[in-house]
Every structure is written in C-alpha cells, then in structure tokens.
Amino acid sequence: MPEQSSASRRDELLSIAAGLFAEKGFKNTTVRDIADAAGILSGSLYHHFDSKESMVDEILRTFQDELFAAYDEVLASDDDPRTKIERAVRLSFESIDQHPNAVAIFQNEADYLGGFERFGYLAERNAQSRNVWMTLLTDGVETGALRADLDVTLTYRFIRDTVWVAVRWYRPGGGLSHEAIANQYLTILLDGIARDGG
Amino acid sequence: MPEQSSASRRDELLSIAAGLFAEKGFKNTTVRDIADAAGILSGSLYHHFDSKESMVDEILRTFQDELFAAYDEVLASDDDPRTKIERAVRLSFESIDQHPNAVAIFQNEADYLGGFERFGYLAERNAQSRNVWMTLLTDGVETGALRADLDVTLTYRFIRDTVWVAVRWYRPGGGLSHEAIANQYLTILLDGIARDGG
DNA sequence: GTCTATAAGAAGATAGAC
DNA sequence: GTCTATCTTCTTATAGAC
Numbered sequence: 001m002p003e004q005s006s007a008s009r010r011d012e013l014l015s016i017a018a019g020l021f022a023e024k025g026f027k028n029t030t031v032r033d034i035a036d037a038a039g040i041l042s043g044s045l046y047h048h049f050d051s052k053e054s055m056v057d058e059i060l061r062t063f064q065d066e067l068f069a070a071y072d073e074v075l076a077s078d079d080d081p082r083t084k085i086e087r088a089v090r091l092s093f094e095s096i097d098q099h100p101n102a103v104a105i106f107q108n109e110a111d112y113l114g115g116f117e118r119f120g121y122l123a124e125r126n127a128q129s130r131n132v133w134m135t136l137l138t139d140g141v142e143t144g145a146l147r148a149d150l151d152v153t154l155t156y157r158f159i160r161d162t163v164w165v166a167v168r169w170y171r172p173g174g175g176l177s178h179e180a181i182a183n184q185y186l187t188i189l190l191d192g193i194a195r196d197g198g
Numbered sequence: 199m200p201e202q203s204s205a206s207r208r209d210e211l212l213s214i215a216a217g218l219f220a221e222k223g224f225k226n227t228t229v230r231d232i233a234d235a236a237g238i239l240s241g242s243l244y245h246h247f248d249s250k251e252s253m254v255d256e257i258l259r260t261f262q263d264e265l266f267a268a269y270d271e272v273l274a275s276d277d278d279p280r281t282k283i284e285r286a287v288r289l290s291f292e293s294i295d296q297h298p299n300a301v302a303i304f305q306n307e308a309d310y311l312g313g314f315e316r317f318g319y320l321a322e323r324n325a326q327s328r329n330v331w332m333t334l335l336t337d338g339v340e341t342g343a344l345r346a347d348l349d350v351t352l353t354y355r356f357i358r359d360t361v362w363v364a365v366r367w368y369r370p371g372g373g374l375s376h377e378a379i380a381n382q383y384l385t386i387l388l389d390g391i392a393r394d395g396g
Numbered sequence: 397g398t399c400t401a402t403a404a405g406a407a408g409a410t411a412g413a414c
Numbered sequence: 415g416t417c418t419a420t421c422t423t424c425t426t427a428t429a430g431a432c
Contacts, residue, residue, distance in 0.1 A: 044399070155386070
C-alpha cells in the first residue's frame, strides 16, 4: 500500500515540523531544520509538501477542524449553562494535552499569519470561537448561573486567553494531568481565590 | 546639543522598531521595514545601532528595569498581603498601558530569545518575577487572606499568564482604561465569576 | 522517497561619500 | 545623520538523477 506508507511519512514529517514551529517559531524554523530533524535533505521535503507555508497550514487546519467539532458538540447538547461552560473549558485543556504543538503554533503565529489571504480562515475561526463563548456566557448570566453584573465580553477574552496560555507551561505526561489543571482552573474561575466570605 | 538630538533620534527609531517587532514579530521585521517606517535607508540604521538584535535588546532591558523597580517598591512596602497582590496586579496592567510594545515583544519573543547567551537576562528576570509572586501569594495564604488550600505555584502561573496576555487585546486610549481592566480582573480573580453562594 | 546541484531572492551588515 | 553601493550569507524552492 504505497499510499498508506506515503501518508504516514507525511504525518511524521508534519509532526516533526510542528514540534519545531512550536518550539522556535515558524519563521525561526528553516526547511533545513525540519529536514535535519527528519534525517533527510531539505530538497526532499518538497516531494511531500508544496512549501513551508503549506506545512503550517495543514497543521493548523487539522487542529482547528477537530477543536470546533468538539465545541459544536457541547453547544448542541442539552446540558445546563454552567455544565456547558465547564465542558468547554475541559475540552480546551484536553486539546492542549492532545495537540500541544498545534495549540502553541496557533497561539504564537495566528495573529501574524492571519493577515495573509491564505490564512484568512484563522480570523473566521477566531470569530466562531467568540460566538461559542459569548453564547455560553450569555446563557449563563440569563439563567442566573453566573453573576448578573458580569462583563460578558471581558470575561470571554479572559477565559479564552487564560485557558490557551497554559500551553506555555503545560507538558503532557508531566506531574499534572490536564484534568487536574482544568479542575484547578475552574475552581479559580468559578469561585475565586479569595477566602470564603473574605 | 548634538548628544541630546542624537539620543532623541535613537529613541524615535527604537520606538518605531518596537512597534514593528510587536506587530509582526522580531524575525518577521526586517531592518528595511524599520528604515522604511522611519523614512531612511536601512544602512543608516547602523549609524545608531550595532545590529537588529541590539535594538530589541535595548527595548527589553529598558522595559524590564522599570518594571522590576516597581515590583521591588511593592515588596518593600508595609501594605498587607492582599493589598500588595492588588498593587502588583495594577502596576502590571499599568505597564501594559505604558509600554504595550515592549510587553508584547517580551511575551512573544522571550522564550525563543532567552535561549541565546546575549538574552540570558530574560531567564533571570523570569526567575525574579516568580520569586516576587510566590512571596506575595505565600504571605497571602499564611495570613489567611487567601484560601488555605490554594495551589500557590499554579496560581502564580495563572496570574502571570492571565495578566500579561491582556496585551493581546488591550489598546491604550481605547474605551477601557487600564485601571478599569485591573478592577475587573481583580474581581474575577478574587471573587470568582460564580453567583454568590451558588 | 531521497539525493545532488543549484537557482533566485531576501536579509543583515559594511565602507566610504556627502 | 543619511545615502550610495555592495558584500555575504542564509533561505526557500526547483530540476533531474538514482
């Protein structure tokens, strides 16, 4: 099965590239870096991919397709608003656990890459994410699960940034599981760090 | 006064470079980009600076010297632990307001640049920041101002990341002052977003 | 699927004139 | 303090052999 073998090699190279892009940044990673890490010469990469750009494009698209499918599942469920928010937070940390490189690349490069036509879908996904969270939070306030005086827009940005920034220090397989981090995060987010009644 | 005029021009160029580094990233900004924005040719930049690297170095050093002087002042004060934490948070948002470009550059590039000997001081400053916050939070727990069961290390990373990430969307002079953001942030952080008693 | 060889352009930096 | 002119190196990408 030549196609399957070819596909595996593609995935392997993509995984190597993702690790380097995440660690050093897209621009700081040369095609020679990727080829070296894969044990081949830089020209050989072009048998598998059109360009360095198309590599990062494929990494980001694959990751985002999966992530937003998961968000859609939460939105479509009939859980109560607070449970939906918790689920959305948990699946985000799970995503950091499963695809740390893709998350890191997205966090570090999306702003810059999004300015190019080829990566316009990054801005669309950003708007889609905003819709998901604004819906969850607005429902939370309307049903009384969240404080009535909550600034929903500010809270959306707060959650978005604070969840995904964990990719900077979280290491899969380390002492702290993504479930434990999600629990701690939800505790801080939903109950605050001030002493009860303090 | 040739020195003063020279110094202003230096600062002007540094400010232009900082804006580009913050917007596009260090590696994505060429010396030609900087020169174009300043209305001169790229070669002329080297009358003022040794290299592109020395420009970002000066930007980051200046910013960090000021920031850590402010932290030291809070630490040395005789405010109670909760007030110190609030002050540290407020001065961080003020720093984002005053030096948004330097903060953005630090957030985006410190991890990568810190790997080079020349930028080793970035790792030192990182450790120093950790010490500041661990001290503030440990004091907070010991005096009963913060929950006794708080994971201090996790909370430190949480505060560090959540405060500085605001540089991604905060715009000085916009509808929201840095003081207002600090207040909202402290409300979420210290009281949580859950309904009282919910 | 990888290698050899190389083209084409971009980027950081320099020397000396003005 | 800036410009002209240019060097060198790095980087992406290509063509064709194996």
